[in-house]
Amino acid sequence: MGMTITEKILSKACSQDQDKVVPEEIINAKVEKLMTMDANAPIVFRQFEKLGVDKLCDPDMLLVMTDHLVPGHTIKDAETIKQTRDYAKKYGAKMYDIGRHGICHQMMVENGHVRPGSMTLGTDSHSTTYGAMGAFSCGVSASEAGVIMATGECWFRVPGSIKINLTGQLTFGTCGKDVALKMMSILGCEKEATYMAVEISGSGVGGLEMSDRLTICNIVAETGAKNGIIAADEKTVAYYKAAGGVGNCDLLSSDHDAKYETVYKIDLSVLEPLVAVPHLTSNVKPVRELADVKINHVFIGSCTNGRLEDIAVTARILKGKKLPDHVRMIVVPASQKIYLEALKAGYVQTIMEAGALFEVSCCGPCAGYNTGILPSGEVGISTTNRNFQGRMGHAESFVYLSSPATAAASALEGRITDPRGYLK
Secondary structure (H helix, E strand, O other): OEOOHHHHHHHHHEOOOOOOOOOOOEEEEEOOEEEEEOOOHHHHHHHHHHOOOOOOOOHHHEEEEOOOOOOOOOHHHHHHHHHHHHHHHHHOOEEEOOOOOEOHHHHHHHOOOOOOOOEEEEOOHHHHHHHHHOOEOOEOOHHHHHHHHHHOEEEEEOOOEEEEEEEOOOOOOOOHHHHHHHHHHHHOOOOOOOOOEEEEEOOOHHHOOHHHHHHHHHHHHHHOOOEEEOOOOHHHHHHHHHOOOOOOOOOOOOOOOEOOOEEEEEEHHHOOOEEEOOOOOOOEEEHHHOOOOEOOEEEEOHHHHOOHHHHHHHHHHHOOOOOOOOOEEEEOOOEHHHHHHHHHOOHHHHHHHOOOEEOOOOOHHHHOOOOOOEOOOOEEEEOOOOOOOOOOEOOOOEEEEOOHHHHHHHHHHOEOOOOHHHHO
C-alpha cells in the first residue's frame, strides 16, 4: 500500500527512525518551525518554563508574531504584547513586532518560513494554512508548544486521509474562497473530517494561484481536520523562493495506491459565487439565493482573505463608486508589506475614496476583539473563516462569509450581491 503526502512527511520527520507510518499510529516527530503569537505567547513561554529548561532547543525554530492584539487597544493588550516582546528577547527568538508585523499565517509564508515538505506548526488553529506550501501544518496547544520549544519534537496520531479532487478551471467571478466554501458544504464542521488529513489534489489545482491555495488550506481548519495539504509544484517553489526561502523544497506527492477514507470531486468549471450563512461555515448557499439579505457591515481581510489579490479585486469593483450611507466597510491588509504594495498600486486610495476604512494589519475584526466589531441586530458580510454566533461581536449579530469580490459588490448594493455584474 502506498503513502499519502501527509504520511510521507510524518514518516520523514518521525524520530523513531522508521520508513513508513500508518494511520492511527502514535509517533514522535521533529518540528522544523513553530509559530506563536501575542494572544497566547506568554502562556506558551510559561508552559515552556514549567519544564525546567533555561533555553530553547533551537532559537531559529521559533517565530513570534504580533497580530491579534496590535496595536494594543487596552492596557491589558499592551501588557500582553510587552510580555511577548520580553519573552522573545529573553530566549533569542525572532519576533515580528508592531510596524514590522502582519497576521501570523501570512507572515510565515510571506517571509519564507514554510518550506515545502516541512513540519511547520503554530499555536493557532488556522496554522493549517501552511499546507498550501506542501507542508504538514496544524495548530498545537500551549503545552505542546512548550515541549516543542524544549525538545524540538511533538507527538502525533497519524491521521487518515480524505481526498478532495479538483477538476476543471475556476470560472469568471469565482476564486479560492468559493472552492473553500464548497469544500465546507461537503465535509461539514467537525463531522467527517475530524482529525483527518484533507488532501486537495487533481487537475484543477494547477490553475489555482497561491493566494487561492492558502485560502483553501486555511479553511480546512473549520472541518475539524488535523491538516490540509496541497502538493507543492513550480508555483509553490517560486512563491517560497520569492519570499526568501533558502531550504531545499521537498516536492512530495501521494502514491497512486495511497489509501483514502473518502474521495470527493469538485468541478471548478461549474462553481458559482457562494456564501456561508449564519451561524456555521458549512451552511453554504449560492449568492443568487441570498439577494434579499440586507447588510450593514462589510469586512475584507484576515488570514483567509487579506492578501494583495483580495484588495486588488475589491478596488476593481469599488473604483469610481460610492458606498451607501448605511454601509460601513473595513479593509485590513494581512501584512505591512501587503499594505505598502496596495498603496503603491493605488488600491488604498480607490477603496478609501469609495468610503471604506483601512485599518492596521491585525486579527481584531475577525476574532471580535477590536477594530470594527458588530453590535446587536446588525448583519455583516465578511471574508473571514468563521461566522459562529458572537464571533465578530454581539451574540445577536449575523455574519455571512464570502469571497472579497462578493463582499465588495454587496457593499455597493447594501445587500448580498453576485460580483460578476461588477467584474465585467
